Amino acid sequence: MPRITIETEESSYLCDQDDTLLRAALREGLGFPYECNVGSCGMCRYQLLSGTVEQLWLDAPAINPRDKKKQRMLGCQTRPTSDCRIKIRTNSVDKEIDPPxxxxxxxxxxxxxxxxxxxxxxxxxxxxxxxxxxxxxxxxxxxxxxxxxxxxxxxxxxxxxxxxxxxxxxxxxxxxxxxxxxxxxxxxxxxxxGHAWLRINSERPIICLAGGAGIGAMLSIASGYYKNNLAQSSLRLYYGCRTSRDIIHKDYVVDTIRSSAEIIYSNIVSEPESSWTGNKGMLDRFLFESFEGKEVYKSFDYYMAGPPQMIESLRRGLIIERQVPIENIRYDQFY
Ligand code: FES
CATH class of the missing domain: 2.40.30.10 (Translation factors)
Known part of the structure; x- marks a missing residue:
């Protein structure tokens, strides 16, 4: 099995030939940086100093021609075909996380x-x-x-x-x-x-923001929130949909979260039918009209999952326009 040596840190690990450099490192408990795992974010970029690898996606969006010239590759998109020496700065590993x-x-x-x-x-x-x-x-x-x-x-x-x-x-x-x-x-x-997991040591109430299948991650966060008895105030789950046909029924949400505590579940429909009488518009606008003044936004933790444009406009509105500290906002970038 090929051995991967991280030159800058004098550590090494074994990587099966059908595993990627990134995932094998994580299985060994190393803090190889990453986010999306699918070639989009560029967080797992490393430099190959010696050895050979198979590239799974040559034109991955996170790699540019300059990277290619400098032998910079993506840990999530390369498999070793020999022992390798690589250059990358690893992160510290959260002890709560189980290796994959x-x-x-x-x-x-x-x-x-x-x-x-x-x-x-x-x-x-x-x-x-x-x-x-x-x-x-x-x-x-x-x-x-x-x-x-x-x-x-x-x-x-x-x-x-x-x-x-x-x-x-x-x-x-x-x-x-x-x-x-x-x-x-x-x-x-x-x-x-993934890094966008529920921080149970925060005392701030949370707002979960979801679009599309991102509702799955938010239901998990909400379930964990109640399971860990963090609910000093009602959890808010805002779900942005295109039409009212896309709404997931509240009974399913409550049943999944398994909490008797009150949950504020709001659906915001961007292209409503004439019969729709609920919230209309975009999710970010709904959030930014929910509270008076900017200061109150700093008192929450935010978890979000959904389409890239949704994440980007929420992120911009929270961090740039309302100065919410970046550590209050959690999401995994899948694009
Ligand atoms: S983790 Fe490899 S590109 Fe995102």
Whole structure:
């Protein structure tokens, strides 16, 4: 098995030839920097000093021609084909985080939530060990590559891993989920990953902001919030949808979170039908009209998951326009 030596830090680890440099390092408990795991964010960029690697995605968006000239590559998109020496500055590792593992899981239940979203529940003999808000990489039968999906549940002793999936037109992964998957099918789960997990030592109340399938990660955060008895005030879950057909019913939300405490669940519809009488517009505007003055926004922690434009406008509105400290805002960048 190839050995990867991190030159700047005098540490090394073994990396299976079918594993990536990033994931093998994380399995060893090393703080290889990363975020998306799928070639988009550039956080896992390293310099190859010697040795050879196989590049899984030569034109990954996070790599530019200058990187290529300087032998800079993505840890999440390279597999070793020999021993390697690399240059990268690793991070310290949060002790709460469990190193990722790969294991088989079986589909046990499908719950349809809207016309194009469903919850897929898998069972594994490997006990689920992850923090609320983390994600896993799913290897689906007959589908090339992996799909990054957030767990929508929390750690449990029943062996369940739940994922909320939204059908994407032309998406091979979502085609498997909605048109191929049958109860009993087996997939490979690799996880947990991600940094946008629930911080239980914060005393600030939280606001969860979700769009599309991002609701899954927010349900996990909300479940963890109540499970850890952090609820000194009601949790706010704001869910931005395009039409009222996209709304996930409150009963399902309450049932998933399993809390008798009150939750403020607001749906904001951007392209409402004439019959819709609820909140209209964009999620960021709804949030920024929720409270008087800028100061109050600093008193919350924010967790968010959804489309890139949604995350960007929320981030800008909170950090730049309302000076909310960056450490109060958690999201994983999947783009
Ligand atoms: S590009 Fe590798 S973690 Fe995002």
């Amino acid at each position: 593992k790969k294991f088989a899981a079986k589909l046990v239940k499908i719950t349809h939530l809207t016309h194009d979203m469903a919850e897929f529940k898998f069972f594994s003999y490997t006990p689920p060990k992850f923090l609320p808000g983390q994600y896993a990489l799913l290897n689906l039968p007959g589908v090339e590559g992996v799909r990054a999906l957030s767990m929508s549940n929390i750690v449990n002793s029943d062996g369940y891993w739940c994922f909320i999936v939204k059908r994407v037109k032309g998406g091979k992964g979502t085609f498997w989920f909605f048109d191929r998957a049958a109860i009993g099918d087996q997939i490979i789960i690799d996880g947990p990953y």
